[in-house]
Amino acid sequence: MSSKSDSHDASTYYVPHGSPWPILGSVALFTLMIGAVSFMNEWAGGWSFLPGALLLAFMFFGWFTTVINENEQGMYNLQVDKSFRMGMMWFIMSELMFFAAFFGALFYARQLSVPWIGGDGVKIFNKLLLWQDFNAAWPTNGPAKLGGHADHSFETIKAFSLPAINTAILLTSGVTITIAHHALREGNRKVLGYALAATWMLGFLFVYLQGTEYHEAYTELGLKLSTGIYGSTFFMLTGFHGLHVSIGAIMLFIIWLRCMRGHFTPTRHFAFEAVAWYWHFVDVVWLVLFVFVYWI
Amino acid sequence: MANSGHAAHEGHDDHHGAPKSFWQRWVVTTNHKDIGTLYLIFAGVMFFVGGLMALVIRAELFQPGLQFVDPMFFNSMTTMHALAMIFGAVMPAWVGLANWMIPLQVGAPDMALPRMNNFSFWIMPFAFTLLLSTLFTGSGAPAGGWTLYPPLSLQGGDSFPMAIFAIHMMGASSIMGAINVIVTIMNMRAPGMTLLRMPLFCWTWLITAYLLILVMPVLAGAVTMLLTDHFFGTSFFSAAGGGDPVMYQHIFWFFGHPEVYILILPAFGVVSEIIPAFSRKPLFGYESMVYASASIGFLSFIVWAHHMFTVGMPLAGQLFFMLTTMLIAVPTGVKVFNWSATMWKGSLSFEPPMLFAVAFLFLFTIGGFSGLMLSIVPADFQYQDSYFVVAHFHYVLVPGAIFAIMAGIYYWLPKWSGHMYNMSLAKWHFWLSTIFVNVLFFPQHFLGLAGMPRRIPDYSVQFADWNMVSSIGAFGFGLSQLLMPYLVWQCVRGGAAAKAKAWEGARGLEWEVPSPAPYHTWETAPDEATIIHASPTGH
Ligand code: HEM
Ligand SMILES: [Cu+2]
Numbered sequence: 001m002s003s004k005s006d007s008h009d010a011s012t013y014y015v016p017h018g019s020p021w022p023i024l025g026s027v028a029l030f031t032l033m034i035g036a037v038s039f040m041n042e043w044a045g046g047w048s049f050l051p052g053a054l055l056l057a058f059m060f061f062g063w064f065t066t067v068i069n070e071n072e073q074g075m076y077n078l079q080v081d082k083s084f085r086m087g088m089m090w091f092i093m094s095e096l097m098f099f100a101a102f103f104g105a106l107f108y109a110r111q112l113s114v115p116w117i118g119g120d121g122v123k124i125f126n127k128l129l130l131w132q133d134f135n136a137a138w139p140t141n142g143p144a145k146l147g148g149h150a151d152h153s154f155e156t157i158k159a160f161s162l163p164a165i166n167t168a169i170l171l172t173s174g175v176t177i178t179i180a181h182h183a184l185r186e187g188n189r190k191v192l193g194y195a196l197a198a199t200w201m202l203g204f205l206f207v208y209l210q211g212t213e214y215h216e217a218y219t220e221l222g223l224k225l226s227t228g229i230y231g232s233t234f235f236m237l238t239g240f241h242g243l244h245v246s247i248g249a250i251m252l253f254i255i256w257l258r259c260m261r262g263h264f265t266p267t268r269h270f271a272f273e274a275v276a277w278y279w280h281f282v283d284v285v286w287l288v289l290f291v292f293v294y295w296i
Numbered sequence: 297m298a299n300s301g302h303a304a305h306e307g308h309d310d311h312h313g314a315p316k317s318f319w320q321r322w323v324v325t326t327n328h329k330d331i332g333t334l335y336l337i338f339a340g341v342m343f344f345v346g347g348l349m350a351l352v353i354r355a356e357l358f359q360p361g362l363q364f365v366d367p368m369f370f371n372s373m374t375t376m377h378a379l380a381m382i383f384g385a386v387m388p389a390w391v392g393l394a395n396w397m398i399p400l401q402v403g404a405p406d407m408a409l410p411r412m413n414n415f416s417f418w419i420m421p422f423a424f425t426l427l428l429s430t431l432f433t434g435s436g437a438p439a440g441g442w443t444l445y446p447p448l449s450l451q452g453g454d455s456f457p458m459a460i461f462a463i464h465m466m467g468a469s470s471i472m473g474a475i476n477v478i479v480t481i482m483n484m485r486a487p488g489m490t491l492l493r494m495p496l497f498c499w500t501w502l503i504t505a506y507l508l509i510l511v512m513p514v515l516a517g518a519v520t521m522l523l524t525d526h527f528f529g530t531s532f533f534s535a536a537g538g539g540d541p542v543m544y545q546h547i548f549w550f551f552g553h554p555e556v557y558i559l560i561l562p563a564f565g566v567v568s569e570i571i572p573a574f575s576r577k578p579l580f581g582y583e584s585m586v587y588a589s590a591s592i593g594f595l596s597f598i599v600w601a602h603h604m605f606t607v608g609m610p611l612a613g614q615l616f617f618m619l620t621t622m623l624i625a626v627p628t629g630v631k632v633f634n635w636s637a638t639m640w641k642g643s644l645s646f647e648p649p650m651l652f653a654v655a656f657l658f659l660f661t662i663g664g665f666s667g668l669m670l671s672i673v674p675a676d677f678q679y680q681d682s683y684f685v686v687a688h689f690h691y692v693l694v695p696g697a698i699f700a701i702m703a704g705i706y707y708w709l710p711k712w713s714g715h716m717y718n719m720s721l722a723k724w725h726f727w728l729s730t731i732f733v734n735v736l737f738f739p740q741h742f743l744g745l746a747g748m749p750r751r752i753p754d755y756s757v758q759f760a761d762w763n764m765v766s767s768i769g770a771f772g773f774g775l776s777q778l779l780m781p782y783l784v785w786q787c788v789r790g791g792a793a794a795k796a797k798a799w800e801g802a803r804g805l806e807w808e809v810p811s812p813a814p815y816h817t818w819e820t821a822p823d824e825a826t827i828i829h830a831s832p833t834g835h
Contacts, residue, residue: 013484015406015816018315018324022415029468030422033461037426040457040527063411079483083408086479094471094513101517101547105532113540122610142538146531226529229538236524 014075021063028055068271072263081270088274092281095244099285102240106233106292110138114229117143141228149222156223156230159294162213166206167290170245173202174283177252177276187266189259196256199279203249210242237293244282251275314815323418326410328395329712329813331417335392336705338420340781342384343698345428347774349377354736354770356753357763370753371439376431378442379459382559383466384424386693389701390562391416391473394501397708398477400806400813401495403486403822408479416472423465430455441751443548444519446533446541450526457527460519467512474508477501486805488824492583493831495804499586500565503593507554507561510597515551518544542607549600557596560692561589563660563700564631567653569804570707571635572832574650575642576801581634582833588627588634595624605676614673621671625664632661647799648722652703655695655730663691666741681751684744690737695730702729702780707802709787710794714812717787721779728776735769805830 035049070076118136119127127134134143145152157163180195214235217223225235255275258264264272314330315321325331352373356364365373395413399406407413430437435453438444449456481494481502491499522544524530531537533544564585572579579585601609601617609617635657646654666688670676679685702725710716739762744750748759755763794811808826809817828835 013405016326016411018320018326019411019414020324022411023323023418025415026418026422029419029465030426033426033465037454037457037461040523041454043454083479083483086483087409087412087475090475090478090509091471094475094509096513097510098513098517101514102521104514104547104550105517105521105543108543108546109532109539113535113543114538116540117535117538140538142531142534142536144536146537147529224529225524226531229531232521232524232530232532232537232539236521236530 014070014077014080016070019063019066021059021066025056025059025063028052028059032056068258068263081268084270084274088277092277095281096285099237099240102233102237103288103292106237109229109233114138114140139230141230145228147222147224147227147231154222154224154227154231156234157213157217157221157294159290162209163290163294166209166213167286169202169206169209170283170286173199173206174280176202177279181272181276184259184264184269184272185266189262192259193256196252196259200249200252200256203245203252203279207242207246207249210238210245234293237289241282241285241289244285248275248279248282251278324414326406326414327815328399328407328410328413329815331407331410331413332392332395332397333712334417335388335395335420338417339385339389339392339701342380342388342424344777346377346380346385347777349373349380351770351774353377354767357755358767359764360755360757360760362754365753367753368436368439371441371751372431372437374751375438375440375442376428379427379438380424381693382442382555383463384420386559386697386701387466387470388420390501390504390559391470393497393562393566393701393704393708394473394477396712397806398480398498398501399484400711400809400817401498401804402481402484403489403805403818403827404480404484405816405819407476408484409476412472413476416469416476419465419469419472423462423469426458426465427462430458433458443545443552444522445548446522446525446544449522450533457523460523463519464516467516470508470512474505474512477505478509481505486818486821486827488827489805489822492586493827493833495565495832496568496579496582496585496589497562497565500561500563500568500589503589504558504561507558507593507596511551511554511558514547515555518547518551521547542604545604545607546601549603550597552603553600554593554596556689556692557592559697560660561592563656563697564589566700566704566707567635567656568631569802569832570649570653570703571638571657573707573799573802574645574647574653575639576644577638577642578803578834579634579832580637580640581630584630585634588630591627592624595620595627599624602671602676605673606680618671618673622668625668628664632657632664647706648719648726649703649707649799651723651726651730652699652706655726656699656703659695659699659730659733660692663688663693663696666691679744681749682744683740683748683750686750687737687740687744690740694737695733699729705780705784707799708806709784710798711806711811711813713788713791714794715787715791716794716798717783717791721783721786725776725779725783728779729773732769732772732776736766736773737769739763739766739769803830803832803834 029052031048032052032055035046035052037043038045039049115136116123117126117131118134119125119131120136131143139154139156141147141152141154148154176195176198180192180199183189183191183195223234224231252275255272258271314327315325321330322334352365353370356362356370395407398404433454435455438449438452438455438459440449440452444459452459481498485494521530521532525533531539533539533541535541568579568585599617599621601613602621605614605617639654644650666684670679670685670688706717706722743759743762743766746759748755796810797807798811805818805822805827806813808822808830822830
């Protein structure tokens, strides 16, 4: 179990044998999409979302199990390890660009479209002819005052309330995962276990608190997904971020289980590092989000 | 434990030859050559599906008036034609060529992440099943144009979420494909294969892959916002809620312009391999080609709003995007110059790959020139949304990207199949394609300049003559394409044996392995002498 790269000459690359997981994954995605489409179109097939999602989860589980077993059998050399690392880094890059699209929408709305609707500069006719009583200011739900309370007003969540606590939680989890990483490298499995457990717990705590925040927004503040451009950018950015925190926390949990089972060595623990990178990525996105969505 | 793992690994049949069972060979495969073949077949099928849609369009436009289809269906055809060609034909064809050639060219045993490679292929048929099945929904296929501009696209019926989710799937596939290319090139090169010894196809694909990773997620974001605007009450693209439909265009074209370079950069690579091979000279200015490709890649991120000159952008924005767009002509000019200089005083021969590459050189350049005209803001005010734009992008895409794909197929087919193909049939294919593609698209410049708008099923009578010419060209071009699958099929089944180096002037590690390329290649990396011998610069 212990020997890793040494069983292979560094000059031969491990080309894995065929695997049914990718085709299963494609079928799962397709089923999931059919379900989502049916749901949105109010067709009868919406239920297929569930088997699709389950199949997808099964696919991930099976695929990763295969890879973990192969790794534990020492079939991967350092070059394979590097391929995994680079793959993960570029995957995270693509995730960053996904968030960039939504941040782009936020900045565009705040800097351009809302002022324009309010008659800024050459767009003065918007003010004169279209929306006389709209004053461009952020936050806004637009000249039509979409969503919100019955009187179309809404309130926002103060940065230095729950969001600040959530910031502290995520930053702390960034520290605990670093402690766990150091412990892993020093072979201190006990600290590793505690620090990693703390990390995933903080992750789930974050998601829970975010949930209470959403609840408050919907029930008390009149802040909804449909509350104009503010609600749109707020919920889409925090929502996708929350989704990523959930995924990250689940991954941390699995990595923690693996640590408990004695996986990873002080020198070879790519999966651990990949999840740690991912966790830092959700952390960084949150910081930008905290500043631009909640704070200023 | 390690030993048993090793033994099991040695025992796999994929170490000796192609597996016998269909399932093992074509469905769950991790072999880059088989996955490349799958991609190419898929692209070929979509090329004909998209082509059929184009012929519906051209049949309707053969004469003024409404003859064959109703306007809604016509609009579905323009929308679906573009989506099928861009995402179904050209992009998968490039990924297929990358799969086949990049490991061979960098001296690697396979792509870096072979199972993910399989996944990125198998998503595609499902994504296109989803997309094409919109044709059978009650409300018909998406008809708002491939750019899916709101508010029009938001008025789509049942097909709307299907198209969006299909695009999500294609995006996931492209991102995984791009990650694989980057990791293969950055981590799997044989020792001694330095970056500047790589063939240009690898270089241009590397840059393409960076573009893909940076922009496909942005497209995913854009269409997600469309989805939530339609179904979940967000106001990204609705001014009533403080959003802006023009914002969609910015996000879309931030993806869209790099996307057009995603379609063309690998073409630059293929042409940079073929022209030296049939000029029997090393590529002129290898390094400048690399830098030109990289600058094109960079510039492609700061020109997007040239697609939006008429939406009412601030003047500063228009000037900025006009100037950056014109700047792209500089590295593009470097490339055209280098290709011409490579041919200068070469001992040229005109086998089919070279014919397609030379046609690319001339005809792509025409598309570049019309692009330059479009980049001039006041001129674009006239051209925008006219057939002139249609002529422009078809020149860069058909005798540009698609000719380069065909050039690549004709160049590497002997390596794949082990046989030479029917040269005279291939030349027929070339000449028919080249003549008809010009009959098809050149008149569209005139139509556009005369004021004929794009995306309309009917037009006023002064446009009748050139439309008829264009439609004749379309059917001629479409029918000529049937030669190619026939020729490929013939070549796969038999023919004169191809030498390891099928073309005497060819360079690159792919020509150092036998033809057909064995099921597994470069299991032991090539030595440095071989690499230097095969490198594009010879050192
Ligand atoms: C010298 C290089 C190029 C320049 C200066 C250029 C410029 C432009 C401009 C200004 C437009 C917008 C026209 C309008 O809508 O009014 C345009 C449209 C377009 N270009 Fe290019 N272009 C260049 C190269 C390319 C290449 C290499 C491709 C693809 C391989 C390409 C594909 C397209 C497409 C698909 C459109 C139309 C998109 C649509 O509206 O549906 N262009 N180009
Ligand atoms: Cu463009």
